[in-house]
Amino acid sequence: MSTPAVPLRAARVVVRGLLIGLLTAVFLAPFYLMLRNALMDSRGLTAPEWTWWPATPRFENFTALFEDPSVAMGPALGNSLLVAAVTAPLSTLLASAAGYALARIPVRGRGVVLGLVVATLMIPGSATFVPTFVVVGSMGGVNTLWGIVAPGLFNPFAVLLFRNFYLQFPTEIEDAGRLDGLGRFGLYRRIALPGSGAMLASLGALSFIDSWNSFLWPLVIGQDPSAWTAQIALSTFLTSQTINLPGLFAGAVVTITPLVVMFLVAQRYIVEGIASSGLKG
Structure with missing residues (x-):
């Protein structure tokens, strides 16, 4: 047998x-x-014959990407990095604080607030796009990086994940903190926040990726080339007048590299964070 x-x-x-x-x-x-x-030229890209790899790789396509006077790819990458580096930690910390409050602070109307947070997930982004632009524009946020960052600071889905996480957080640890004289903010800052490292890392990485890939909002709010992000600069290689396929693909490789590195570094934390949020299966 x-x-x-x-x-x-x-x-x-x-x-x-x-x-x-x-x-x-x-x-x-x-x-x-x-x-x-x-790594190919325009003729090779549009040729009817398929080639698995160019006979003479054109690495100069990457050099031309940053030397093109019509597209400020270098500053655009810097803008994307700045926007993502600011949005990711701030939105994650705000979601963590809101999730802790909904899970641990017994105040009247907490269920109503939770329902409103859930309701925001049901509203399509197209319905709030114009009002958000009007508000940010009236505050002088057009052609500014803070105008790109501000609408992305509130993430209701992250709030729900943190709430589920803190509902499972051991109350005995907080009880010990209360015996040491810690208040609500002290319990959150010294006990709950350090204990949610996996959630912070995973949602921070996802927020970074989402902010880096954002296209429509930066396109509308960043009308001046000085406020362009990498995705907006990349779109200029493909217009109704000109099509620069080598530059487009070279730019895609450059812009996707930080995301690949981010995913490789944070993939373990992403899995741990989602698993510990209570949204299993």
């Missing part, structure tokens, strides 16, 4: 390895195509 089990186990290992390899190839295919196209 034990002899047939060995080939069956080996077959399962082979099938599992093939499946993992296939899924990995599917996942990496867009990155391969992006890099391949970034």
Whole structure:
């Protein structure tokens, strides 16, 4: 009975390895195509014959990307980095504080506030886009980086995740803090906040990625080229008048690199944070 089990186990290992390899190839295919196209010229990209890799890779496409006088890719990348670096920690800290308040502070109307937070998830972004632009514009936020950052500081989904996390947070630790004389803010700052490191890291990474990839709001609010983000600068390579495919793909490789690095560094924290939020299955 034990002899047939060995080939069956080996077959399962082979099938599992093939499946993992296939899924990995599917996942990496867009990155391969992006890099391949970034190293080709316009003629090679539009040629009817398929080439797996350019015979002479054009690494100068990346140099031309930053030397193009019509597109300030360097400053745009700096703007994107600044916007994402400010939005990610601030939105995560605000969501953490709001989630802790909803989970731990027994005040009248807490359920109503929670319902309003949930209700905001049901409102499509298109319905609030124009009012948000009117408010930010009236405050002088057009063509400013703070005008890009401000609407993204409130994340109701992150608030709900933090609330679920703090509902599972051990109350015994907070009771010990109260014996030491800590108030609500002290309990949050010294006990709850340090104890939610995985949630902070995972939601901070997701907020960074979302802010970096944002296109429509920065496009509308950042009308001057000095306020462009990387995504807006990248869109200028593809217009109704000109199409610069090598520059477009080279820019895509450059702009996606920080996100790949961010994901590789934070993937473990993202999984741990979502698992500890209570939203399993």
